[in-house]
């Protein structure tokens with residue numbers, strides 16, 4: 001496996017989204033709350049779960065202005081703001097949260113939490129168990145429904161009975177739709193981006209070689225590598241390469257990289273790489289430095305098991321329970337969560353509005369096209385909250 005390293009961007013890079021965090025904008029402060037023992041859908045219990053979360057803005061006295069932002073697979077609670085203590089990376093949705101921004105912190109109390117099974121503060125495979133050792137390979141199978149159960153406990157702890165909005169993309173969109181189906185009375189507005197009501201065979205298929213790459217890495221050691229000199233960074237890097245290709249459109253890769261060789265290296269065939277290979281190596285190395293392989297496995301398996309219709313009479317019956325004012329957004333170039341999945345979601349949620357984000361960036365368009373996302377978010381939040389509370 002090629003060892004990855006930081007290289008200069010020798011090929012045209014994506015312009016950064018407008019409206020990055022500015023000095024003076026609110027800085028989310030990471031906090032932790034204990035939410036107790038969590039029984040799991042597939043059996044077993046995760047004892048003494050701790051949730052890491054950040055907030056921006058001020059909660060109304062009646063707790064009615066809270067908006068939950070749900071992160072995707074490798075995101076975390078740090079939606080906006082500079083890197084710093086507890087935040088190895090800058091925010092993943094810069095430009096969306098702050099005074100006057102679509103998630104206007106003069107009006108909304110914005111909450112984002114790291115997911116159950118993750119690796120950025122919330123209980124996950126690297127967390128210690130009661131015997132003092134990390135969970136490692138013993139961490140149980142969790143579902144998106146389990147993750148939402150934990151977030152509901154966070155909402156209870158914060159005094160939020162009903163979210164003014166729940167917003168999420170990709171894996172975050174899975175949690176958002178699961179929230180609106182499980183707790184329709186607690187979600188006034190819903191925005192689901194580049195996501196699906198149930199994982200498709202295609203998505204499960206793309207996940208399988210990623211899981212194998214990690215599990216077959218000899219340094220994975222069945223998930224018990226925390227005390228070892230080396231962890232399964234090579235396997236995690238391969239998983240990220242596979243995933244990253246599915247996150248971008250083929251047209252974008254062709255336009256940006258073509259058949260160019262990576263500059264400053266040996267010629268192709270003599271140790272050099274294609275620029276697109278160097279780009280994938282870069283993203284692989286970056287993820288391997290900031291993410292835990294066990295968490296990647298746990299969260300990927302949770303995504304593959306996602307089905308809001310499970311034990312609810314199927315997807316249409318489940319989606320019919322939603323009472324939130326809903327916007328569903330697909331990205332026109334997304335090959336992993338194609339627009340037809342957004343269409344199916346929108347068709348199933350009563351009164352949902354469907355829109356398309358125009359982007360050459362594929363699935364990652366929901367992260368990159370901040371201005372388009374922001375316009376839809378602002379419009380949704382300006383709508384009166386859903387009042388209908390259909391009995392379920």
Ligand SMILES: CC(=O)SCCNC(=O)CCNC(=O)[C@H](O)C(C)(C)COP(=O)(O)OP(=O)(O)OC[C@H]1O[C@@H](n2cnc3c(N)ncnc32)[C@H](O)[C@@H]1OP(=O)(O)O
Nearest residue numbers: 007009011014074075089090091092275278279282364367
């Ligand atoms: C900013 C963060 O890392 S936030 C971390 C928290 N988690 C997340 O954000 C998860 C979601 N985020 C992501 O998945 C990604 O970071 C995205 C979607 C935001 C990336 O989207 P884009 O902004 O379009 O980045 P893009 O795919 O163009 O990659 C740019 C990077 O590739 C590098 N690159 C471009 N071409 C090449 C090349 N030929 N060889 C090597 N590296 C290259 C650039 O130098 C740049 O590096 P940097 O990110 O370290 O500055």
Ligand SMILES: N[C@@H](CCO)C(=O)O
Nearest residue numbers: 072073074075170171
């Ligand atoms: N690039 C995103 C896409 C997942 O949907 C992430 O890493 O979280």
